[in-house]
Amino acid sequence: MTENTQYMTSTSTTTDASEARAARDHRHDMWFRRTMMGAGMLVLVLLLSIAGSTLWGGSEAFRTFGFGFLTSTQWDVVNGQFGAVVPIFGTLVTSFLALLIAVPVSFGIAIFLTEVAPVWLRMPIASAIELLAGIPSIIYGMWGLFIFGPFMAAHMAPWINDHLGALPLVGALFQGPPLGIGMLTAGIVLAIMITPFITSVMHEVFRSVPTTLKESAYALGNTTWEVVWDIVLPYTRSAVVGGIFLGLGRALGETMAVTFVLGNAHQFSASLLMPSSSIASVIANEFSEAYTDLHRSALIALGFLLFVVTFVVLAAARLMLMRLSRKEGL
CATH class of the missing domain: 1.20.5 (Single alpha-helices involved in coiled-coils or other helix-helix interfaces)
Known part of the structure; x- marks a missing residue:
């Protein structure tokens, strides 16, 4: 018991x-x-x-100018006339140029590191990419202003104006004085800045492809390009697109480097050789000297528009990735 x-x-x-x-x-x-x-x-x-x-x-600027704030090219601080077209145009053009240059270069570096480079060379190049990603943007801006800008004015801009400026249809994009600063210079400097970020993402996702898939393709007689195009890219395309838009987000919001080399001119021009301005550079240049409420409100309104542009771009990237994921599931 x-x-x-x-x-x-x-x-x-x-x-x-x-x-x-x-x-x-x-x-x-x-x-x-x-x-x-x-x-x-x-x-x-x-x-x-x-x-x-x-x-x-930015509500005061939106109330004062209404929809005209998004369609006007004027930016006259003295007379209190502000429009966002030129900064928005400069932001989008420089970011697009940066992607146009950086994506092929990043793709080539990532493929070289994963498929072509000898083992002893991969680590130094990968370390160099990481070091480039860690350099502050102001260093890129100073390099662009004091080194690349004069080189652009002395050698590249005259050649571009003489040879590409005479092309039909697109010639107007490459006509202009050899100033050395402008949208093309800013786009190239931005491309150099975002290349390490895109390369790092591509390199990591390319390394995640199972070795058996690539070895099977090589065993069937495929070349390196065929393996990359038919095996590596389809396997990693969602992550690659995500890395590209990550670089685009960095380019859209870049401030100091663009401020140094864009020229900060409130003028609308179709030529890539002409100075312009971006949303971030306008805010950085003028916010400390904005002495009227309307001027400060216009600058804050530009910040809101940059937020909207970045949000729209990243939302489009997310939708694209979702569509790619659904196709991969099928």
């Missing part, structure tokens, strides 16, 4: 301890889930707060 009582007591104690442990684990799991949900919601709150604060700060 005593043994049965002791056994029942021990069993009851073990059951109570198990229930207490389960309740404690459930409570800790709930705390963990709520903490993680709070962290996730914090991102949305910050996003909405940034958008709301910039929209509120």
Whole structure:
């Protein structure tokens, strides 16, 4: 009788301890889930707060100029006339030029590192890419202003004007004085800046392709290009597109490097050799000297427009990645 009582007591104690442990684990799991949900919601709150604060700060400019703020090319601080067309145009053009140059170069470097380069050469080049990614943007801007800009004015711009400026249809894009600074110079400097980021992403995802797939393709007689085009790219295209848009996001918001080499001129020109301005460079140049409420509001409104442009671009990238993922699932 005593043994049965002791056994029942021990069993009851073990059951109570198990229930207490389960309740404690459930409570800790709930705390963990709520903490993680709070962290996730914090991102949305910050996003909405940034958008709301910039929209509120730029409300005076939007009320004063209305839709004309998005269609006007004027930026006259003295007379209080502000338009966002030139900064938006400069931001989009320089970012597009940067992608146009950086994507093929990044693709070539990543393929070289994963498929072509000897083993002893891969580590130095990969380390150099990481070092380039860590250089501050102001260093790129100073290099562009003092080194690349004069080289552009003395050698590249005259050749571009003489040879590409005479082409039909697109000749107007390459006509202009050899100033050395302008949208083309800014696009090239931006391309140099974002190439390490895109290359790093492409290199990592190309390395994730199973070796058996590539070896099977080589065993069937495919060349290196065929393996890359038919095996590597289809396997990694979603991540590659994501890396490209990551570089685009960096180019859209770049400030200091573009400020040094873009020219900061509020004039609309179809020529890539002419100076222009970007949203980030205008804000960086003029915010400390904005002495009227309307001027400050116009600059904050530009910041809101940059937020909208970046959000639209990244949202389009997300939709593209979702479509690619669905196709891969099929």
